[in-house]
Amino acid sequence: MLGKMHQIQPILFKDMMQKSEKSIYDEKENINDINVFPIPDGDTGNNMYYTIKAIVKEVNEIDEGNGDEIFQAISKGSFMGAKGNSGIIYSQFLIGVVEHLEKEGLVTPKAFTEALKEGTQFAYESVLNPTEGTILTVMNCITQKAEELITKNLEIDWIEFIDILVQTSRVSLANTKEMLDVLKEANVVDAGAKGFVHILESWQDAIVEQ
Numbered sequence: 759m760l761g762k763m764h765q766i767q768p769i770l771f772k773d774m775m776q777k778s779e780k781s782i783y784d785e786k787e788n789i790n791d792i793n794v795f796p797i798p799d800g801d802t803g804n805n806m807y808y809t810i811k812a813i814v815k816e817v818n819e820i821d822e823g824n825g826d827e828i829f830q831a832i833s834k835g836s837f838m839g840a841k842g843n844s845g846i847i848y849s850q851f852l853i854g855v856v857e858h859l860e861k862e863g864l865v866t867p868k869a870f871t872e873a874l875k876e877g878t879q880f881a882y883e884s885v886l887n888p889t890e891g892t893i894l895t896v897m898n899c900i901t902q903k904a905e906e907l908i909t910k911n912l913e914i915d916w917i918e919f920i921d922i923l924v925q926t927s928r929v930s931l932a933n934t935k936e937m938l939d940v941l942k943e944a945n946v947v948d949a950g951a952k953g954f955v956h957i958l959e960s961w962q963d964a965i966v967e968q
Contacts, residue, residue: 763916769825777960779814782807792946802949806841812839827858844950854880868918871904891937893950899930927955
């Protein structure tokens with residue numbers, strides 16, 4: 759892709775959701791296998807997949823020309839389809855993100871940063887006792903990094919912006935192993951956090967390929 763890209767169209771979120779569904783489908787067994795927190799029930803991958811599948815069902819109803827409706831579809835799918843602890847946290851994160859973007863109109867890195875702040879706040883509030891070393895930590899880390907990037911360069915290119923957020927999420931994911939004793943003992947990263955990183959990577963693919 760040539761030139762700088764300072765905003766993306768709302769309809770691109772349809773592709774982002776579709777790509778995240780495929781990514782979690784491909785990885786769900788690997789995510790299930792490392793699911794030891796909060797309880798080792800081996801279903802985090804499945805829960806995240808079924809949550810995203812419900813979202814994609816809603817966005818698939820939106821025509822290419824109706825990008826303004828995409829955020830409402832994501833919010834509806836997130837609310838209706840949330841499954842399990844990680845699915846609920848992720849769905850609340852998404853609801854916060856798209857509710858903010860719907861008000862913004864233009865999807866710039868700055869607008870997305872503000873949306874990440876709202877989404878992360880929603881995610882933390884969805885849990886009775888928020889625990890660091892989980893999906894919440896990765897959400898918070900990429901939000902802080904986004905704020906840092908925007909402070910340095912308000913006109914940052916989307917490709918550079920999302921690339922740095924993905925890199926940040928991978929580092930944060932690796933650090934979860936050292937943040938919770940149960941993860942350290944099992945020698946695994948947090949399952950929900952791993953799923954979230956794969957989702958973010960799929961968003962990056964959609965943005966780069968558009």
